[in-house]
Amino acid sequence: MSHTQDRVPLKARKVSFSWEDTPLHWVPGDPFTTHTINVLHLLLPAGERWFVHVYKQVLPYIRDERLREDVIGFIGQEATHSQAHDEVLPHLREQGLDPTPYTAQVDWFFEKLLGDRTLPPGKARKWWLMERVALIAAIEHYTAFLGNWVLNAEELDRRGADPTMLDLLRWHGAEEVEHRSVAFELFMHVDGNYRRRARTWASAFATLVFLWQRGTRFFMENDPTLVDGKASFKEFYVRGRRGLLPTTGDMARSIPRYLSRSYHPSQEGSTAQAVAYLASSPAAMAAEKGSS
Ligand SMILES: [Fe+2]
Ligand SMILES: [Fe+2]
Numbered sequence: 001m002s003h004t005q006d007r008v009p010l011k012a013r014k015v016s017f018s019w020e021d022t023p024l025h026w027v028p029g030d031p032f033t034t035h036t037i038n039v040l041h042l043l044l045p046a047g048e049r050w051f052v053h054v055y056k057q058v059l060p061y062i063r064d065e066r067l068r069e070d071v072i073g074f075i076g077q078e079a080t081h082s083q084a085h086d087e088v089l090p091h092l093r094e095q096g097l098d099p100t101p102y103t104a105q106v107d108w109f110f111e112k113l114l115g116d117r118t119l120p121p122g123k124a125r126k127w128w129l130m131e132r133v134a135l136i137a138a139i140e141h142y143t144a145f146l147g148n149w150v151l152n153a154e155e156l157d158r159r160g161a162d163p164t165m166l167d168l169l170r171w172h173g174a175e176e177v178e179h180r181s182v183a184f185e186l187f188m189h190v191d192g193n194y195r196r197r198a199r200t201w202a203s204a205f206a207t208l209v210f211l212w213q214r215g216t217r218f219f220m221e222n223d224p225t226l227v228d229g230k231a232s233f234k235e236f237y238v239r240g241r242r243g244l245l246p247t248t249g250d251m252a253r254s255i256p257r258y259l260s261r262s263y264h265p266s267q268e269g270s271t272a273q274a275v276a277y278l279a280s281s282p283a284a285m286a287a288e289k290g291s292s
Contacts, residue, residue: 006266008275010073010179012080014291015171015283017164019091024225026162031226032235033244035219037169041088042102042215047139048082050110051075054132061190067182074182077175084168096224102215109211130191131200137187138197138204141258141265144180146246147173148269151277155243163282171281177274180265194261201258 027033052075062068089099114132119125150156150173156166187197213231220229240247257263278284 006181006271007070008178008271010070010077010182012073012076013171013175013278013284013287014080015084015168015287017084017087017168017283019088019164022091022162022164024092024095024097024223026165027156027244028160030159030239030244031220031223031229032216032231033239035223035231036212036216036236036239036245038088038092038219039212039215040169041085041092042099042106042218043211045082045086045089046103046106046110048078048085050114051078051136051139052082054129054136055186057129058133058186058190062186064189067185067189070179070182071186074179077179081172081175084172088168097219097222099218102218106211130193130196133183133187133190134193134196134200135204137183138201138258139208140176140180140183141201141254141268142204142208143176144265144268145251145254147176147180147274149173149246149250151177151269151273153243159244167281167283170277171283174274174277174281174284177269178271178278180269184263184265198259205255 025031025034027037055071055075059068059071062071089103092099114135117128119128150169213233216231216236220226220231223229236245237248239245240249257268
């Protein structure tokens, strides 16, 4: 099946953000929503660096020029995302919320546990590479899900969320929607084994839920303005109902979609909406001006 109708050439937009006017609770009066979304700044710098690291190793296995171009575009976008989220961390530190204890663990997780391992060239090394390519495809199902969610999360605007943070999230979210098919198509091209897809989905999903709830708890407990900051599933559920976070129902429904044999990421989100946001994003427009 061809999905080329939705294809746009992928380019990295060299965005930059200045954080001095962004308050600690950038969703006003709602530290829980703020910190749940802030977990992105903890996971993505190391996570997206790891995507780039793995994809550079898989390039020699690609026998399709169009896909190779997409993967190279994807690498450029993910490297920029990683850096943009990393640049939020000093701002959190200045506001008394030092993320280092948590990011040190995340770095270990991606660099050591999911790193190259000392495998001899041959079958074992290829197996581990394919396993990671499949993991990235599963994770990208969720980055596209979240990207699509944030592009449509109008409740954040109504609550007066900080415009710079919203632009970071939506610029990133739009690029996630824009490149949402690349990781899956790459996996199908180099391997495509269904059991591997299902197995790595389970690992990716369980790990994301684990790291996310831990990250939210870390922020809530270390927020210097909160006396007894806590995170709970109930808080998450309630924010979902209010449109401030993804709903648990939408998250549950996304599972069988990825595991369906007819899944293709082009069925998720809207390229037209992503491209329209990127054409009006303050950061993307400034990047465009700077590069022309
Ligand atoms: Fe990304
Ligand atoms: Fe991505």
